Amino acid sequence: MSLKIKQDHARFKAIVRGKIKQNLRKFIQKGEMVGKQGKDLITIPLPTIDIPHFRYGAKQQGGVGQGEGEVGQSLGPGQEQPGEGDGKAGQGEGQHLLEVDISFGELAEILGEELQLPKIEPKGTDRIVTEKTRYTGINTVGPESLRHFKRTYKQALRRQIASGTYDASRPVIVPFREDRRYRSWRTTPQPEAAALIVYIMDVSGSMGDEQKEIVRIESFWIDTWLRHHYKGLAARYIIHDAVAREVDRETFFHTRESGGTMISSAYKLAAEMIEKDHPSNAWNTYVFHFSDGDNWSADDTRLCLEIVKERILPNVNLFAYGQVESPYGSGQFIRDLRESCNDDERVALSEIADKEAIYGSIKEFLGKGK
Amino acid sequence: MRRFSTRSLPPRLADLEQEIKGYAKEFGLDFYEVIFELLTYDEVNMVAAYGGYPNRYPHWRFGMEYEQLSKGYEYGLSKIYEMVINNDPTYAYLLESNPEVDQKLVMAHVYGHGDFFKNNFAFQHTNRKMMDEMANHATRVRRLIDRIGIDKVEDFIDRCLSIENLIDYHSPYIKREPSSQEGSEETPVRGLRNDREYMGEYINPRSYIDDLQRKAAEDRDRKKRFPERPQRDVLLFLLDHAPLEPWEQDILAIVREEAYYFAPQGMTKIMNEGWASYWHSTIMTTRALKDSEIIDYADHHSGTVSMRPGTLNPYKIGIELFRDIEERWNTGRFGRDWEACDSLAERQTWDKQLGLGRQKIFEVRKHYTDVTFIDEFLTPEFCIDQKLFVFDYNDKRQTWEIASRQFKAVKEKLLHQLTNFGQPIIEVVDANFENRSELLLVHRHDGIDLKLDDARHTLQNLQSLWRRPANLYTRFDGKSVILRFDGQDHSDRKAEL
Numbered sequence: 001m002s003l004k005i006k007q008d009h010a011r012f013k014a015i016v017r018g019k020i021k022q023n024l025r026k027f028i029q030k031g032e033m034v035g036k037q038g039k040d041l042i043t044i045p046l047p048t049i050d051i052p053h054f055r056y057g058a059k060q061q062g063g064v065g066q067g068e069g070e071v072g073q074s075l076g077p078g079q080e081q082p083g084e085g086d087g088k089a090g091q092g093e094g095q096h097l098l099e100v101d102i103s104f105g106e107l108a109e110i111l112g113e114e115l116q117l118p119k120i121e122p123k124g125t126d127r128i129v130t131e132k133t134r135y136t137g138i139n140t141v142g143p144e145s146l147r148h149f150k151r152t153y154k155q156a157l158r159r160q161i162a163s164g165t166y167d168a169s170r171p172v173i174v175p176f177r178e179d180r181r182y183r184s185w186r187t188t189p190q191p192e193a194a195a196l197i198v199y200i201m202d203v204s205g206s207m208g209d210e211q212k213e214i215v216r217i218e219s220f221w222i223d224t225w226l227r228h229h230y231k232g233l234a235a236r237y238i239i240h241d242a243v244a245r246e247v248d249r250e251t252f253f254h255t256r257e258s259g260g261t262m263i264s265s266a267y268k269l270a271a272e273m274i275e276k277d278h279p280s281n282a283w284n285t286y287v288f289h290f291s292d293g294d295n296w297s298a299d300d301t302r303l304c305l306e307i308v309k310e311r312i313l314p315n316v317n318l319f320a321y322g323q324v325e326s327p328y329g330s331g332q333f334i335r336d337l338r339e340s341c342n343d344d345e346r347v348a349l350s351e352i353a354d355k356e357a358i359y360g361s362i363k364e365f366l367g368k369g370k
Numbered sequence: 371m372r373r374f375s376t377r378s379l380p381p382r383l384a385d386l387e388q389e390i391k392g393y394a395k396e397f398g399l400d401f402y403e404v405i406f407e408l409l410t411y412d413e414v415n416m417v418a419a420y421g422g423y424p425n426r427y428p429h430w431r432f433g434m435e436y437e438q439l440s441k442g443y444e445y446g447l448s449k450i451y452e453m454v455i456n457n458d459p460t461y462a463y464l465l466e467s468n469p470e471v472d473q474k475l476v477m478a479h480v481y482g483h484g485d486f487f488k489n490n491f492a493f494q495h496t497n498r499k500m501m502d503e504m505a506n507h508a509t510r511v512r513r514l515i516d517r518i519g520i521d522k523v524e525d526f527i528d529r530c531l532s533i534e535n536l537i538d539y540h541s542p543y544i545k546r547e548p549s550s551q552e553g554s555e556e557t558p559v560r561g562l563r564n565d566r567e568y569m570g571e572y573i574n575p576r577s578y579i580d581d582l583q584r585k586a587a588e589d590r591d592r593k594k595r596f597p598e599r600p601q602r603d604v605l606l607f608l609l610d611h612a613p614l615e616p617w618e619q620d621i622l623a624i625v626r627e628e629a630y631y632f633a634p635q636g637m638t639k640i641m642n643e644g645w646a647s648y649w650h651s652t653i654m655t656t657r658a659l660k661d662s663e664i665i666d667y668a669d670h671h672s673g674t675v676s677m678r679p680g681t682l683n684p685y686k687i688g689i690e691l692f693r694d695i696e697e698r699w700n701t702g703r704f705g706r707d708w709e710a711c712d713s714l715a716e717r718q719t720w721d722k723q724l725g726l727g728r729q730k731i732f733e734v735r736k737h738y739t740d741v742t743f744i745d746e747f748l749t750p751e752f753c754i755d756q757k758l759f760v761f762d763y764n765d766k767r768q769t770w771e772i773a774s775r776q777f778k779a780v781k782e783k784l785l786h787q788l789t790n791f792g793q794p795i796i797e798v799v800d801a802n803f804e805n806r807s808e809l810l811l812v813h814r815h816d817g818i819d820l821k822l823d824d825a826r827h828t829l830q831n832l833q834s835l836w837r838r839p840a841n842l843y844t845r846f847d848g849k850s851v852i853l854r855f856d857g858q859d860h861s862d863r864k865a866e867l
Contacts, residue, residue, distance in 0.1 A: 004416075004428070005416040005419060005420070005432065005433065005436050007428060007433075008419075008428055008429060008430055008431075008432040008433035008436070009433035009436055009437060010433070011428070011429075011430040011433055011520070011524065012430040012431070012433030012434045012436075012437060013433070014430075015430055049434070051431065051528060051531045051532050052532050052823075052824040052825075052827035052828045052831070053532060053533075053534075053535055053793075053824060053828060054533075054535070054536070054793070054794050054796050054813070054820060054824065054825055054828050054842075055535075055793060055794065055820065055821050055824055056792075056793070056794055056818045056819070056820060056821065057818070057819050057820060057821040057822070058763075058821070059763040059765075060763070060817075060818045060819055061818050062760060062761055062762040062763065062770075062773065062783065063682070063760070063761060063783065063787060064682050064758060064759070064760055064761075064780055064783050064784045064787065065677075065682055065758070065759055065760075065761050065772075066677040066682060066683070066686070066687070066756060066757055066758055066759070067677055067757055067759075068757060069759070069772050070772065071759075071772050071773065071774060071775060072771055072772060073771060073772050074764075074767065074769040074770065074771045075761055075769065075770040075771060075772065100437075101441075
């Protein structure tokens, strides 16, 4: 019996997965998943997995209830559809919003499939994280549960033939104790690649709430994807206007300053951070910078490009720059970057006009499989 | 499942079973043999996901049900105490981890259901070997899956399920005339005027009259609608007339049969739960309960019949209504004298000591369904006692709110909710709509609009079964429309039929 329901359960999960895929573009730009993440699971509402029926619209229908209260008193906002308790009899179900839990890993896989993202090949192995048990050979002693039947049989056959006790007309093989063979194993330390994401964001006055929301959503998906590839993932956050400083995640998404913009300050800080704490032989480093593309001066931009080329690129898997469109930005910076280092495999540039563009932008960033 | 191995409750539970069964018989409950099985919570969730049947055809919605049930249990939101199947023998499930007092309560409750299944008239036509029938359905569908592939079969089941509520709930109880009377009547035709009877053979020769008759019949056929009268059992109509492949017909027939099997349970939800609750409470409080168990029993029982504001608990309203009837028939608070009495003092102390209560409720459980039950026994006093109200959605404030506590309003709303399962009445009226073999269904609008997006999706499924455009005549915001799906696009137009 258990098998039967497992099958139906798996079919249901496959349908859910398909639905998520179908709606991924919508989910990505909505940001409701960002808000709903638990520890390892995320809850996704799927409005249309119910089988449709001819049924009444709930709001006109109303219903009968029981309890205290005056006429005109509200039944409370949490009551999505109070009539359900009654109409639910038999197979006539009331409609309900289906919420499904899905793990980050699975979500990342769906994301990868849908966006056709290539798998990342981590570079540099270091930092032992797990021990892995592997079956490495065959032994003459061991627990019965690990007995290798085929090898045992072969061994017995070999012995019987060698000793002349094998009778081809009556091919019965009786293994002796000495014939028995067992699987043997070895525990090997499994090296896990360490990875670091450095998020940099321009928080000058021109980056408004909508722009930040875009960064927040996009960084959630980047996190999800990279976490799928690296067990241990560290993230550091840098905000900058005319000066740069490192902050925690919370501050990163909620700070608003009004100064000018000196991008070089942030790049300098990032470069120092990487050189000092995260040497490239041990770390897979990803730098994501979001800005509206307005830098203080051409001189500063020149300095930026220099830092990127000489100090950042040699140490990272990917340097990604996302330009979030704002009404105030000139958008010049992405052009400068494009001119000077677009050919570099490790550079990904993307213009993000609005929330709808997040989908494409993620593909541009992660599509290189670095 | 364990059912197929030797079945045995642990000795302690087997003893309890005998004890409770004895009480149930003593009170006059009448049921088929009841077979209890002990399940772990995971097994309970599985069986419940299949609607109580250990053997159902494969379909993803059972998996969804299972996911929701197990999650509800994990989060401590819900727990299934009892499950019972209308079958001979009747099967019922006990949750292994329940304390003894709960097992007793569940058993008593189950005997109540068993009695109801066996005796209520709405169940008379149900298949009492449904356990086997469901297993047969499972085998048939599995074979189709092997032959045709799970994707196609499941997809087709989805479409059938989408219209499973379009059956005629009353058809098992009504004998309707056969709808087709081909050739059964001669059309009376008059030939040319003839005053002289002896000239008849010459003025209106036999061949001429035959000719006229044939023409008249053709004429009538052309005008005749197909189906001749609106057909409520849309599933049957499609089964008879849609261009389905044999395997599709097989599945549609299965879905239809199961829909009819479950229909009486939907039609008697309040009564059935009320009856079972009445009996578990009677048996427990007068016979089975030990002193030490009272607190746990009270806790559990009050959980069963508790009311969340804004919802109607069928257990609660059912048990209260049965008790109310018993009380009224014990004291004689019914009939002409009672109705005519307008002295409040007299009414309050009214007691004719008839003692007919028990007898009356047994009678009620036999001859009524929810609609007639509410229609006949809901009284204004009961509405006040039970604090019933009607609620509506207030668009301005965007909340649900109490709209009325008037007896008339409550009763009307309740009856409406219960009629046809609280689902819209929709019939096939024309299978050759506008002479283009399109399907036309009519929604008998009763003041409440359909949910539009669902209606469109369902129409899509109808179209795919009929393989020609499907139309639905209904009303939205007071305007008559015909929704149409032609296989590609949806369209709607204003129309009066």
